[in-house]
Amino acid sequence: MNDNFLKACRGEKTSPVPVWFMRQAGRYLPEYQKVRGNHDFLTLCKTPELAAEVTIQPIDILGVDAAILFSDILIPLEAMGAGLSFEEGRGPVLEPPVRSRDDFRKLHSIDPVSDVPFVLETIRILRKELEGRVPLIGFSGAPFTLASYLIEGGTTKSFLNIKKMMYGAPDLFASIMDLITEVTISYLNAQIEAGAQAVQVFDTWAGILPRAEYSVHALPYVKRIMQALSDAGVPRIYFVYDGGHLMDLIKQAGSEVMGLDWRTDISMAVRHLGSDIVVQGNLDPCAMFLPEDRLREKIAAILEMGREARGHIFNLGHGVLPEIPPEKVKLAVDIAHELSS
Numbered sequence: 001m002n003d004n005f006l007k008a009c010r011g012e013k014t015s016p017v018p019v020w021f022m023r024q025a026g027r028y029l030p031e032y033q034k035v036r037g038n039h040d041f042l043t044l045c046k047t048p049e050l051a052a053e054v055t056i057q058p059i060d061i062l063g064v065d066a067a068i069l070f071s072d073i074l075i076p077l078e079a080m081g082a083g084l085s086f087e088e089g090r091g092p093v094l095e096p097p098v099r100s101r102d103d104f105r106k107l108h109s110i111d112p113v114s115d116v117p118f119v120l121e122t123i124r125i126l127r128k129e130l131e132g133r134v135p136l137i138g139f140s141g142a143p144f145t146l147a148s149y150l151i152e153g154g155t156t157k158s159f160l161n162i163k164k165m166m167y168g169a170p171d172l173f174a175s176i177m178d179l180i181t182e183v184t185i186s187y188l189n190a191q192i193e194a195g196a197q198a199v200q201v202f203d204t205w206a207g208i209l210p211r212a213e214y215s216v217h218a219l220p221y222v223k224r225i226m227q228a229l230s231d232a233g234v235p236r237i238y239f240v241y242d243g244g245h246l247m248d249l250i251k252q253a254g255s256e257v258m259g260l261d262w263r264t265d266i267s268m269a270v271r272h273l274g275s276d277i278v279v280q281g282n283l284d285p286c287a288m289f290l291p292e293d294r295l296r297e298k299i300a301a302i303l304e305m306g307r308e309a310r311g312h313i314f315n316l317g318h319g320v321l322p323e324i325p326p327e328k329v330k331l332a333v334d335i336a337h338e339l340s341s
């Protein structure tokens with residue numbers, strides 16, 4: 001049983017350092033594309049045997065130290081009554097967007113057992129099929145990130161609609177955030193009950209907020225989630241994309257592990273927050289395009305900084321890009337293992 005990932009989450013030094021990559025299952029893998037060629041993305045997410053198959057692909061192909069459930073952060077929003085589709089080249093679409101009290105009334109809480117049974121079944125299959133080879137990570141989106149998809153109706157550059165509501169109708173915004181928070185707590189608890197051995201909360205968009213707004217409109221909800229899961233007995237990871245300016249606030253969320261994107265040096269995080277932190281990250285995904293010797297230098301630098309923290313899980317600073325050759329991704333895993341053994 002390879003439990004280096006769980007050990008590192010608890011702040012133990014491991015040799016080698018555990019490695020997994022955000023979006024380690026996905027379009028860069030021909031094996032994924034083969035399965036995806038016959039099914040649309042949402043069908044993949046909702047068919048436990050297929051979701052389990054693509055979850056395990058990177059374990060076999062790359063030799064990473066953790067599996068992450070194949071699903072999407074937007075799945076619970078659909079279960080809450082939002083319309084969800086993925087359109088080629090446009091990314092996720094949530095229609096109609098939630099912009100008013102009336103729109104909000106159409107949303108409801110969920111019972112994960114009856115509303116997203118396929119997620120829990122995927123986890124149960126995975127625990128069986130992995131047979132303890134590597135731990136399984138469950139996940140959710142963070143409330144601010146999920147609210148941004150609900151309110152914007154998809155991906156956005158300006159965040160105009162969510163900010164309009166945050167500033168102009170803070171009570172409505174808080175109602176939406178409360179509901180998402182409640183759903184996320186029961187969703188993650190259900191994943192843990194089904195067998196998830198760690199959970200990661202993805203906050204892809206909270207980094208657009210200045211500190212004062214993050215403190216009021218995003219952090220309290222994540223704190224609530226982390227507190228609600230504190231007795232569940234599994235490590236909690238909180239990843240904020242582009243959150244360098246929020247570092248100390250992110251720490252207050254109370255997760256065991258802090259995920260860093262590639263902009264924030266691990267050394268800087270240690271300097272600001274103390275060497276007691278456990279960090280996950282944070283190679284620039286584009287570094288995979290470098291020739292091997294330069295890639296090796298970049299990985300060595302990150303491992304070196306990781307040694308300053310109490311614990312380190314090697315990862316990318318964001319997801320694997322679809323354009324990266326799978327051999328390079330495997331090479332990065334091998335190098336990280338070799339340099340930390």
Ligand code: CP3
Nearest residue numbers: 022023024025026041068069070071072073091092202204
């Ligand atoms: O990491 C993994 O391997 C596990 C699976 C996973 C996916 N999405 C699969 C996926 C996880 C953990 C996510 C999280 C997710 N989804 C986030 C947070 C992480 C981040 O990237 O910041 C966000 C913001 C989403 C929303 C989402 N889903 C977008 C914006 C897109 C479209 C972008 C794209 O690459 O097409 C998706 C689709 C998606 N989610 C794909 C995969 C493998 C691509 C689907 C396909 O066409 O096959």
